[in-house]
Amino acid sequence: MAKTTDPLFKQVKGTIGKQIVIKQYGDTTVISKHPDMSRVKPSKLQQNGRKLFAEAVAYARAVNRNPEQKATYIQKVPCGQSVYHYALKEYLEKNREG
Structure with missing residues (x-):
């Protein structure tokens, strides 16, 4: 895992080829x-x-x-x-358990 505050990565997030994940935590990119x-x-x-x-x-x-x-x-x-x-909301509210 690498951390950076480089502005180049500031606007980047997501997955690249199911091999690398780029996340944002405050001012830090992981x-x-x-x-x-x-x-x-x-x-x-x-x-x-899920069902x-x-x-x-x-x-x-x-x-x-x-x-x-x-x-x-x-x-x-x-x-x-x-x-x-x-x-969607109506169905979930009518069918939720509990």
């Missing part, structure tokens, strides 16, 4: 090796959360593609918010 997540096993709670989110995305996409449902949602959506995000 350059490190891309993490190997192949051995990390998600917990049951993480698996359930719920995937279902919510599928629902929001379906609403967005159906002109009748989309027209119904447009009437409910606050100004400045998209139908997709509103449907």
Whole structure:
């Protein structure tokens, strides 16, 4: 891992070829090796959360593609918010556990 405050790297962040990761922490740029997540096993709670989110995305996409449902949602959506995000949020709130 390398740290730098060089202004050249100030505007750079992200992954390069799944080999190098460039991150910003305050005024410091950190350059490190891309993490190997192949051995990390998600917990049951993480698996359930990912499944719920995937279902919510599928629902929001379906609403967005159906002109009748989309027209119904447009009437409910606050100004400045998209139908997709509103449907996603609504699905997650209705189906969250706990």
